[in-house]
Amino acid sequence: MPNHAIEITSGPRLLDATQGVARTSLGRRRRPAEGLIQGFLFVCGAISILTTVGIVFVLGKESLLFFASPEVDLARFFTGTTWQPAIGQFGILPLINATLMTSMMAMVVAIPLGLCVAVYLSEYASLRARGILKPILEVLAGVPTVVYGYFALSAMTPLLRSILGPNTVDIYNTASAGIVMGILILPLVSSMSEDALSAVPRSLREAAYGLGATKLETALKVVLPAALSGIAAALIVAISRAVGETMIVAIAAGAGPNLTLNPFKAAETMTGHIVRISGGDLSYDSIDYNSIFAIGLMLFLITLGLNVLSRQIVRRFREVYD
Amino acid sequence: MSAPDAVGNEIAIQAQELNVYYGSFRAIKDVSLAIKRHQITAIIGPSGCGKSTLLRALNRMNELVPTARASGQVVFLGQNIYDRDIDPVELRRRIGMVFQKPNPFPKSIFENVAWGARINGFRGDMDALVEQSLRRAALWDEVKDKLHQSGLSLSGGQQQRLCIARAIAVRPEIILMDEPASALDPIATLRIEELMQHLKENYTIVIVTHNMQQAARASDWTAVMMMDEDRAGQMIEFGETQQLFMTPRDRRTEDYITGRIG
Numbered sequence: 064m065p066n067h068a069i070e071i072t073s074g075p076r077l078l079d080a081t082q083g084v085a086r087t088s089l090g091r092r093r094r095p096a097e098g099l100i101q102g103f104l105f106v107c108g109a110i111s112i113l114t115t116v117g118i119v120f121v122l123g124k125e126s127l128l129f130f131a132s133p134e135v136d137l138a139r140f141f142t143g144t145t146w147q148p149a150i151g152q153f154g155i156l157p158l159i160n161a162t163l164m165t166s167m168m169a170m171v172v173a174i175p176l177g178l179c180v181a182v183y184l185s186e187y188a189s190l191r192a193r194g195i196l197k198p199i200l201e202v203l204a205g206v207p208t209v210v211y212g213y214f215a216l217s218a219m220t221p222l223l224r225s226i227l228g229p230n231t232v233d234i235y236n237t238a239s240a241g242i243v244m245g246i247l248i249l250p251l252v253s254s255m256s257e258d259a260l261s262a263v264p265r266s267l268r269e270a271a272y273g274l275g276a277t278k279l280e281t282a283l284k285v286v287l288p289a290a291l292s293g294i295a296a297a298l299i300v301a302i303s304r305a306v307g308e309t310m311i312v313a314i315a316a317g318a319g320p321n322l323t324l325n326p327f328k329a330a331e332t333m334t335g336h337i338v339r340i341s342g343g344d345l346s347y348d349s350i351d352y353n354s355i356f357a358i359g360l361m362l363f364l365i366t367l368g369l370n371v372l373s374r375q376i377v378r379r380f381r382e383v384y385d
Numbered sequence: 386m387s388a389p390d391a392v393g394n395e396i397a398i399q400a401q402e403l404n405v406y407y408g409s410f411r412a413i414k415d416v417s418l419a420i421k422r423h424q425i426t427a428i429i430g431p432s433g434c435g436k437s438t439l440l441r442a443l444n445r446m447n448e449l450v451p452t453a454r455a456s457g458q459v460v461f462l463g464q465n466i467y468d469r470d471i472d473p474v475e476l477r478r479r480i481g482m483v484f485q486k487p488n489p490f491p492k493s494i495f496e497n498v499a500w501g502a503r504i505n506g507f508r509g510d511m512d513a514l515v516e517q518s519l520r521r522a523a524l525w526d527e528v529k530d531k532l533h534q535s536g537l538s539l540s541g542g543q544q545q546r547l548c549i550a551r552a553i554a555v556r557p558e559i560i561l562m563d564e565p566a567s568a569l570d571p572i573a574t575l576r577i578e579e580l581m582q583h584l585k586e587n588y589t590i591v592i593v594t595h596n597m598q599q600a601a602r603a604s605d606w607t608a609v610m611m612m613d614e615d616r617a618g619q620m621i622e623f624g625e626t627q628q629l630f631m632t633p634r635d636r637r638t639e640d641y642i643t644g645r646i647g
Binding site for chain 1: 444446449451474475476477478479481482483484486488489490491492500501504505548551552555
């Protein structure tokens with residue numbers, strides 16, 4: 064019996080068993096789980112791309128119906144100053160103008176404030192201050208936009224009216240909506256910019272300090288330029304958010320396409336108009352219905368254009384540190 | 386201060402009973418060290434013994450670590466640099482620094498050299514200053530035709546010389562070098578060492594290195610640091626480099642330089 068056992072463990076049978084051969088060969092091994100995961104990840108990626116394609120397709124199709132209809136003239140669409148679907152006036156300028164005005168106002172608030180907050184958090188704040196401030200700031204981003212909308216209407220507008228006089232400031236106006244929208248996107252700007260600033264290697268800061276730079280010089284002349292691409296990305300995300308923001312402008316900016324450059328007058332943005340029109344009883348395949356998609360397509364093109372523009376800017380000005 | 390009776394006896398900066406803490410941890414303990422003017426002083430010792438901490442205590446770079454604090458004195462130009470009324474920004478302009486990993490700014494070669502001088506209010510001929518600094522750093526001939534390319538386009542050794550040129554352009558009195566050649570290949574290392582020999586005519590150099598051959602080759606004075614039982618770094622020996630390497634007084638120095646420890 065013992066002999067037998069020894070023969071098994073030391074005999075040639077074990078060495079040339081298939082198991083042993085598989086171990087030593089470099090042949091391709093099957094890893095089904097690996098393939099499964101890869102497939103799953105591919106599907107996830109494909110879904111998001113397909114969704115985008117679907118959105119563009121629907122936007123394009125319905126817009127095409129709009130532009131093809133005899134009542135719409137493409138040149139008048141881009142140059143007309145009146146948007147009155149009821150009387151067949153489709154000039155998109157008042158809507159685009161209002162959108163740009165609220166977005167610009169939002170950026171005027173959010174860019175300087177957001178960058179200051181970001182520089183403070185990443186370069187100046189103590190660990191404790193940062194630990195308290197950052198979550199608070201991020202709460203701002205979590206406030207429902209409808210709350211912001213009524214905040215604009217019932218707090219910001221009265222404030223503007225009390226400062227500038229009720230005759231100058233309408234109850235509905237783009238300034239109030241824009242300022243509150245700036246507060247909404249402030250956390251976006253500051254949080255993403257702060258990430259970009261914090262990602263700048265410590266060695267660059269040390270280099271600056273070692274040359275006798277002050278904290279401010281280090282922050283503004285070394286860290287900020289090095290983080291520029293990240294900051295630009297943050298700003299673009301913020302602008303896109305502002306252009307697409309709906310609830311605040313629907314509530315506080317005004318209801319009626321109005322071409323004005325006065326930020327204290329009421330005006331309706333593209334998103335605000337879509338919401339108002341689609342909220343009513345709108346029949347499918349009417350020109351009004353299709354016009355919504357045309358406006359949506361314009362919104363889409365604006366954000367796309369901003370993205371392309373920002374890539375160009377970033378490529379041109381960024382300081383690569385690695 | 387008495388007049389120097391021989392070259393290298395005038396003291397540029399002096400640590401007295403210097404302690405540096407990170408939180409409650411004492412990183413270096415009671416270090417007293419006199420750095421001679423226009424000489425190269427090497428600080429050697431096994432890793433973690435506080436060499437870099439000591440170096441960074443000489444221009445208050447440690448302060449960038451939030452929990453760091455120092456006690457004792459570092460006397461520079463007759464003043465304790467840890468006095469309340471000393472401005473660390475002004476101090477670092479006088480005592481420049483070159484780091485372990487080359488860290489040029491992501492700006493052009495010209496801007497890299499000009500930057501420090503400009504923020505310090507230099508109003509002379511910037512072109513001349515940049516050229517002079519690059520020449521002193523033995524880099525001019527290699528970069529004179531591409532001053533407007535990014536400093537990061539250079540090789541590692543060139544980047545480190547660019548960082549030296551950048552430090553020189555501020556016209557410091559002392560240059561602290563924290564293992565300046567540890568990320569470089571042997572040829573680039575040798576160039577840095579040659580460069581240091583030229584630089585000591587105008588500047589006082591303190592170099593931290595874990596490379597004993599480098600200390601032996603390139604320095605005039607050597608300080609040896611070692612950790613004690615509490616892992617606090619102490620200076621166990623200081624002397625002229627040749628003497629220290631030939632006839633170390635401390636047993637631990639001998640063990641270290643002959644490769645028995647570290």
